[in-house]
Amino acid sequence: MTSAPFSSDQPISPDGPRRPSLLIFDVNETLSDMSxxxxxxxxxxxxxxxxxxxxxxxxxxxxxxxxxxxxxxxxxxxxxxxxxxxxxxxxxxxxxxxxxxxxxxxxxLAVHPDVVEGVHALSDLGIRLVTLSNGSAGVAETLLQGAGVRDRFERLLTVEDAGVWKPALRAYTWALQECGVEPMDAMLVAVHPWDVDGARRAGLATAWIDRASGRYPSYFAAPDVEAASLVELADALR
Structure with missing residues (x-):
């Protein structure tokens, strides 16, 4: 059963998800501006x-x-x-x-305009940051180095090492095992509803970054957090 989503101006309540100890970021389109x-x-x-x-x-x-x-x-x-x-x-x-x-x-590619400030804000909350991409770790490395935030990320994970693409459950469970974290203590951050849904079904909390003011598909498991940017996500988790 999924938690009702809440907007970035609402704090996490006792009835909602706990503040995660680990944030797992999708890379393509979530962090990188692919336009x-x-x-x-x-x-x-x-x-x-x-x-x-x-x-x-x-x-x-x-x-x-x-x-x-x-x-x-x-x-x-x-x-x-x-x-x-x-x-x-x-x-x-x-x-x-x-x-x-x-x-x-x-x-x-470069990161979206909100990423540098948002990553710093989230890291300053004491939350561990990693990436999990269907692409290569090398692309994530170049992207984050170019943005000057590579040092804020503990690890850059790729499904190439997991042996299965997201949104298959095994991709998320592999990432959790690699980081030594239980599902309840992790949150997946992505712009793709299919990625949010996959992580939710794997037991993680989820954050949907709605950069385009769109509509989240009702057939996917709802995100725990909806935010327009990583800065708003940091405000929600603060």
Whole structure:
């Protein structure tokens, strides 16, 4: 049974989730601003709107492999999904050069504007911070180093080591085991409702970062915290 969500201006009540001792952050779109990837598509002569479609297809195929008991790396899936999506399109360079240009964009992404202040605020609360990404730990490392907040994160975890993609339950339980924390003492922070739902079903508290003032799908387990930014999340947990 899920707890009713509460907004960032409401403190955690005795009846709600405890303040977590560990925050587990999703990386892609939760910490990283992926909007510049649209420009990468334009630069190869493809419509910029294909960026969101391609990323959705990449996630879909990762989830499908997970459901069938297999796993492939984010980079491998991303590159192949690009080949499929760009095949037959009038791009301005050879296909493999176009794929490499788009994929290289991941290593050049920056964090969202709220991330640096929010990470400092959350860390100053004495909460341990780690990441758990369906992507590589190397991409998370570059992202957080570039933002100057790498030192605030204890570990950068990847599902490549867990052997299964999120939102499979085993991805979250593996992360908890790696950090030596019980589910009730951890909170998953993500912009993706499917990630929030998966973590909730694994027994973690959850925070949905609603950057776009959207609607949370009713068919997913509700988050314990809804906030528009990591700064608001810190206010909720303070």
């Amino acid at each position: 510049p990837l649209s420009a990468r598509f334009e630069e190869i002569g493809a419509p910029e709107h294909l960026a969101k479609l391609w990323f959705a297809e990449l996630l879909r195929d990762g989830f499908a492999l997970t459901a069938s008991g297999d796993i492939e790396s984010f980079a491998t899936l991303g590159a192949e999904a690009l080949r499929v999506r760009l095949a037959g399109r009038p791009i301005d360079r050879p296909l493999e050069e176009a794929v490499e240009h788009v994929m290289r964009g991941f290593s050049e």
